[in-house]
Amino acid sequence: MVPAGKEEKDAGGFRTLLETSPGQAARYLDGVHAADRAQWLRDVGAEDAWRVFGELTTESQAELIEYADDDLRAVLIARMSAGDLRGVLDELPSDEAADLLGEADTRVAEDVLAAIDSETAQELRELAAHEPDTAGGIMATEFVTVGPEERVGDAVKAIRKQGDDAEEELAVFVVDEEGKPLGFLPDRVLLSQPIHTPVLEAMVEPITVGVAQDQEEAARLVEKYGLLSLGVVDEGGSLIGVISADDAAEVLAEEAEEDLLRMAGASVESLHGRATVLRRVRNRLPLMGITVLSGLLSAKILRWFLETPGEGAGTSDILRYLPLIIGLAGNVGVQSSTILVRAIAMGELEGPRQRAMLRSETLVGVVIGFICGLLLAGVVSLLEPGQLGLAVGIATAAAILCAALMGTSVPVLCTRMGIDPAIVAGPFLICLSDVSGSVLFVAVAKALIQA
Amino acid sequence: MVPAGKEEKDAGGFRTLLETSPGQAARYLDGVHAADRAQWLRDVGAEDAWRVFGELTTESQAELIEYADDDLRAVLIARMSAGDLRGVLDELPSDEAADLLGEADTRVAEDVLAAIDSETAQELRELAAHEPDTAGGIMATEFVTVGPEERVGDAVKAIRKQGDDAEEELAVFVVDEEGKPLGFLPDRVLLSQPIHTPVLEAMVEPITVGVAQDQEEAARLVEKYGLLSLGVVDEGGSLIGVISADDAAEVLAEEAEEDLLRMAGASVESLHGRATVLRRVRNRLPLMGITVLSGLLSAKILRWFLETPGEGAGTSDILRYLPLIIGLAGNVGVQSSTILVRAIAMGELEGPRQRAMLRSETLVGVVIGFICGLLLAGVVSLLEPGQLGLAVGIATAAAILCAALMGTSVPVLCTRMGIDPAIVAGPFLICLSDVSGSVLFVAVAKALIQA
Numbered sequence: 001m002v003p004a005g006k007e008e009k010d011a012g013g014f015r016t017l018l019e020t021s022p023g024q025a026a027r028y029l030d031g032v033h034a035a036d037r038a039q040w041l042r043d044v045g046a047e048d049a050w051r052v053f054g055e056l057t058t059e060s061q062a063e064l065i066e067y068a069d070d071d072l073r074a075v076l077i078a079r080m081s082a083g084d085l086r087g088v089l090d091e092l093p094s095d096e097a098a099d100l101l102g103e104a105d106t107r108v109a110e111d112v113l114a115a116i117d118s119e120t121a122q123e124l125r126e127l128a129a130h131e132p133d134t135a136g137g138i139m140a141t142e143f144v145t146v147g148p149e150e151r152v153g154d155a156v157k158a159i160r161k162q163g164d165d166a167e168e169e170l171a172v173f174v175v176d177e178e179g180k181p182l183g184f185l186p187d188r189v190l191l192s193q194p195i196h197t198p199v200l201e202a203m204v205e206p207i208t209v210g211v212a213q214d215q216e217e218a219a220r221l222v223e224k225y226g227l228l229s230l231g232v233v234d235e236g237g238s239l240i241g242v243i244s245a246d247d248a249a250e251v252l253a254e255e256a257e258e259d260l261l262r263m264a265g266a267s268v269e270s271l272h273g274r275a276t277v278l279r280r281v282r283n284r285l286p287l288m289g290i291t292v293l294s295g296l297l298s299a300k301i302l303r304w305f306l307e308t309p310g311e312g313a314g315t316s317d318i319l320r321y322l323p324l325i326i327g328l329a330g331n332v333g334v335q336s337s338t339i340l341v342r343a344i345a346m347g348e349l350e351g352p353r354q355r356a357m358l359r360s361e362t363l364v365g366v367v368i369g370f371i372c373g374l375l376l377a378g379v380v381s382l383l384e385p386g387q388l389g390l391a392v393g394i395a396t397a398a399a400i401l402c403a404a405l406m407g408t409s410v411p412v413l414c415t416r417m418g419i420d421p422a423i424v425a426g427p428f429l430i431c432l433s434d435v436s437g438s439v440l441f442v443a444v445a446k447a448l449i450q451a
Numbered sequence: 452m453v454p455a456g457k458e459e460k461d462a463g464g465f466r467t468l469l470e471t472s473p474g475q476a477a478r479y480l481d482g483v484h485a486a487d488r489a490q491w492l493r494d495v496g497a498e499d500a501w502r503v504f505g506e507l508t509t510e511s512q513a514e515l516i517e518y519a520d521d522d523l524r525a526v527l528i529a530r531m532s533a534g535d536l537r538g539v540l541d542e543l544p545s546d547e548a549a550d551l552l553g554e555a556d557t558r559v560a561e562d563v564l565a566a567i568d569s570e571t572a573q574e575l576r577e578l579a580a581h582e583p584d585t586a587g588g589i590m591a592t593e594f595v596t597v598g599p600e601e602r603v604g605d606a607v608k609a610i611r612k613q614g615d616d617a618e619e620e621l622a623v624f625v626v627d628e629e630g631k632p633l634g635f636l637p638d639r640v641l642l643s644q645p646i647h648t649p650v651l652e653a654m655v656e657p658i659t660v661g662v663a664q665d666q667e668e669a670a671r672l673v674e675k676y677g678l679l680s681l682g683v684v685d686e687g688g689s690l691i692g693v694i695s696a697d698d699a700a701e702v703l704a705e706e707a708e709e710d711l712l713r714m715a716g717a718s719v720e721s722l723h724g725r726a727t728v729l730r731r732v733r734n735r736l737p738l739m740g741i742t743v744l745s746g747l748l749s750a751k752i753l754r755w756f757l758e759t760p761g762e763g764a765g766t767s768d769i770l771r772y773l774p775l776i777i778g779l780a781g782n783v784g785v786q787s788s789t790i791l792v793r794a795i796a797m798g799e800l801e802g803p804r805q806r807a808m809l810r811s812e813t814l815v816g817v818v819i820g821f822i823c824g825l826l827l828a829g830v831v832s833l834l835e836p837g838q839l840g841l842a843v844g845i846a847t848a849a850a851i852l853c854a855a856l857m858g859t860s861v862p863v864l865c866t867r868m869g870i871d872p873a874i875v876a877g878p879f880l881i882c883l884s885d886v887s888g889s890v891l892f893v894a895v896a897k898a899l900i901q902a
Contacts, residue, residue, distance in 0.1 A: 033656070035675045067677075160643050169639055187638035188620055192611050205484070220798060224486045226518075226697060246677060249700050256704070259796055260711050262873040263789060287878040294882035298889045302770070305893040319753070319770035323777055323885050330781075331878070338714060345710055347671060422713040427738040427782070431745035434774050438749045442756040 011040045018048055026055030034060075038067040043353065046075040062091030065100065077103050082111035089116070095140035095247070098127035135218040136211040138251060139232040139241030144172045148182055152202050153195030155185055171229035171242045173206060174199045179238035181206040181231045208233045211240060216255050222248035257342065264338035265331060277360055281367045284335060288372055291331055295324025296379070317384065318445040321392050322438060328372055329399040329437040333429050336361050336407025341421045344411060358408050365404020373397030387448045394448075395441035402440065403433040462491045469499055477506030485511075489518040494804065497526040513542030516551065528554050533562035540567070546591035546698070549578035586669040587662040589702060590683040590692030595623045599633055603653050604646030606636055622680035622693045624657060625650050630689035632657040632682045659684045662691060667706050673699035708793065715789035716782060728811055732818045735786060739823055742782055746775025747830070768835065769896040772843050773889060779823055780850035780888040784880050787812050787858025792872045795862060809859050816855020824848030838899045845899075846892035853891065854884040 009032055018025040029037050029052075041049040041064070053061060053076055065073060065088060077100065080088070085104060089097045089112065101109045101124060113121045123141060130136030144162065146155045155172050162170060172190070174183040183203025193202045208231035209218045222230050222245055230248065232241035265287030266280075302320040339361065343349045349357060377393025410429055411421035460483055469476040480488050480503070492500040492515070504512060504527055516524060516539060528551065531539070536555055540548045540563065552560045552575060564572045574592060581587030595613065597606045606623050613621060623641070625634040634654025644653045659682035660669045673681050673696055681699065683692035716738030717731075753771040790812065794800045800808060828844025861880055862872035 033676060035677070156642055159639075162643075187642055188610075191607055191638055191641055192613075216796075223700075225484060226486070245696065249674075249696075253703070253707070255796065256707050256711075259792060259873040260707075262871070263792060263878075265878040290878055290882050294886050298886050301886070301890050302893055305890075305897055316766040316770055319767055319773065322770065322773055323889050326774055326777065327881065327885050330881070341710060341714060345667075345706065420713070422710040427714075427716040427741055430778065430781070431741050434778050435745050435749050435752070438774050439752050439756075442753055446756055 014040050022051035023055050026052050034063040034067045042072040050079050058087040062088045082108050085112045093140045133215045135209045135213045135232045141241050143242045144170050145175045152193045152197045174203050181239045219248040219251040264335050266335040277363050280364050291327045298323045325441045326434050326437045329403040329433045332400045333403035333407040333433040337429050340411040361408045369397040369400035391445040391448045395444040398440045399437040402436050465491050473502035477503045485514040485518045493523040501530050509538040513539045533559050536563045544591045584666050586660045586664045586683045592692050594693045595621050596626045603644045603648045625654050632690045670699035670702040715786050717786040728814050731815050742778045749774045776892045777888045780854040780884045783851045784854035784858040784884040791862040812859045820848040820851035842896040842899045846895040849891045850888040853887050
């Protein structure tokens with residue numbers, strides 16, 4: 001992967017230099033791809049990342065922001081002054097610039113918008129005004145247009161006129177006098193056609209979407225037709241923006257992740273480790289709430305069916321709460337394992353992040369177990385006689401903790417043993433957590449009630 | 452989406468024409484994008500699709516094969532003669548051609564390889580010899596190379612020399628005399644640089660992988676570095692193939708789907724509806740087996756904890772089997788809903804396919820319910836006295852059927868009501884199936900045992 005003759009650089013070398021001097025560490029990044037720089041910085045912690053970032057040129061800073069994951073972006077953007085932001089903004093395409101301003105502190109963003117030229121500021125405000133999940137929310141406003149009477153050579157000249165920006169893969173559209181797209185000119189067509197060919201002969205059919213259309217629908221069009229650039233048009237049909245294949249792929253990947261995690265009742269934030277433990281607990285509580293309600297309902301219905309002679313809590317009273325406890329433990333196990341399986345598949349779990357993620361996922365399990373246990377101890381004590389409430393509460397907390405530990409450790413162990421964690425983590429884990437939940441509950445109940 | 456002045460064509464118009472004449476229907480496809488053609492043909496059934504396919508030019512046939520989903524591909528390729536295949540093969544890039552031969556009947560494929568020129572045949576055999584899940588298995592062997600002493604103008608000439616193939620986005624690499632990649636020349640760089648610029652100055656750093664590397668790792672590199680083309684090198688480091696951004700995106704999307712469905716214990720085949728009902732049942736039985744074993748283990752452990760005075764099946768004997776039944780029903784519900792949520796998100800559930808998918812998913816549930824019910828009735832009858840085995844069997848079948856019905860209908864209903872099915876389908880469905888499973892089981896058990 002490194003051209004012959006070049007010295008191999010790695011994250012370890014970078015970290016060693018960082019201990020002595022951020023300046024030397026920043027210079028070590030010369031010639032390292034921005035994608036690698038972003039990954040190395042992500043892994044060294046907020047303060048060190050910010051120190052190195054400050055030593056980079058504005059251009060390198062902008063590149064780094066483009067490749068940084070949400071974690072690192074948040075760390076850097078939160079610390080950037082209006083002056084820093086303004087410099088980086090100049091180097092970014094419009095869609096990235098608008099995103100950057102949206103993530104910055106509102107007051108800092110306003111300072112930046114007041115300081116830059118009013119046309120650019122207006123454009124950025126307009127971009128930010130589109131709903132984030134529409135075509136308008138993800139489009140860039142940079143593109144090149146040529147008239148229908150022009151030739152391939154004119155289109156090439158129009159690209160060269162953009163100077164440095166030309167390298168940014170600006171899409172070239174043929175538009176009529178009202179700015180309505182008539183055709184699209186792929187770079188390869190411009191390269192392979194003689195320069196005197198009329199653009200009307202060289203162009204391919206343009207595919208466009210309305211600016212208010214859902215971002216996922218727009219991205220699916222890019223995928224379906226194998227497009228390099230999708231045109232975004234306003235209500236009058238005039239071209240106002242472009243969605244690149246890269247942007248579309250990112251949207252589709254995000255939506256797929258979201259679906260996966262939502263189905264497990266977790267959130268996308270958990271996957272990238274950017275949410276705090278408390279935030280992640282809060283994200284998952286709604287699902288736990290539904291499970292608690294349906295578990296209590298089960299217990300109630302079962303009691304109605306299986307009325308037992310009422311002196312104290314009997315064996316079948318204990319068993320009526322089994323679905324509740326198994327359900328809660330299963331939820332937590334599936335959430336943790338889903339998050340870990342995806343994090344492993346996406347290479348997010350390499351290096352120092354692995355221990356941090358295992359720790360925080362387990363902590364989330366402890367907190368959820370504690371909350372659910374306490375809640376159920378109270379509620380069940382009101383509904384049932386004797387020590388049953390206490391037994392349900394303790395068993396719930398224990399079963400949830402156990403499921404969280406298995407949900408985090410099984411995928412990691414599978415990966416180390418060379419087994420695909422996706423196959424084992426889902427089904428196998430649910431069974432493991434069902435059995436352990438049953439045993440824990442009944443053991444606790446017996447100890448408390450029939451002791 | 453349709454340029455002004457062009458008549459709008461749609462799947463309905465196509466189907467109407469098809470009823471009178473496949474030839475007219477085929478001509479109606481003129482000017483329709485291959486992606487739409489593929490979708491329309493997919494939806495008309497195998498025989499009609501094949502009749503229309505026969506009326507198309509060889510070039511259109513090749514385009515259609517490229518855009519067809521696995522379903523339609525299988526239908527068409529199974530019916531193609533060696534002559535048909537040979538014509539289409541000529542129009543396809545090497546990676547698509549190798550895939551096509553791999554999917555064709557072995558004897559037909561051998562006939563084709565014997566008939567085409569021996570160099571191409573040799574190349575296709577070599578491509579087919581790579582493991583399908585490696586970089587070699589997904590690479591194409593078409594690319595353009597220039598020497599380190601050449602200039603941008605030479606690279607452009609090299610592209611034009613490819614004639615029609617040039618439009619296929621062939622990647623341009625700078626290689627040394629041994630064929631080792633020194634740099635990559637994006638089209639945009641070739642367009643924006645003066646023709647007399649040396650390629651060594653214009654090129655960007657090439658990123659490469661070994662031919663035996665895992666396809667997912669290769670695809671992740673494309674994603675991480677935002678590459679247009681990833682070079683594939685042999686053991687000596689010489690460039691032997693190229694993986695495009697499109698191919699990489701396809702690999703990543705496939706791997707994500709696979710993970711999602713595996714975690715639910717289902718298979719990718721189910722999603723695209725290409726597996727028969729029996730095949731899909733077989734795919735899911737291993738998971739059901741694990742669940743049955745862990746459920747029986749739970750029941751056994753619970754019995755050990757909660758020994759009851761032994762005269763016939765008591766209430767707590769019934770309840771000991773609750774985890775088993777809830778677990779099985781939950782599995783089936785999650786599998787069905789996972790498959791439907793993804794099918795909906797990917798737009799696979801439009802038009803006539805929706806009813807077919809709902810029907811076949813429900814049928815899978817019925818078959819699995821029947822198998823599990825029968826098995827458990829037998830096994831539990833051996834383990835327990837009285838009618839308990841029969842009760843467990845009947846309740847299992849009923850609970851699984853109920854879960855399958857909910858798993859298929861809830862996502863579809865959510866979509867119709869404008870609710871994101873991913874949020875509701877997972878967690879909500881498990882709760883629904885837990886409650887319904889409990890009630891069904893206890894009702895059946897009461898009716899049979901205490902009647």
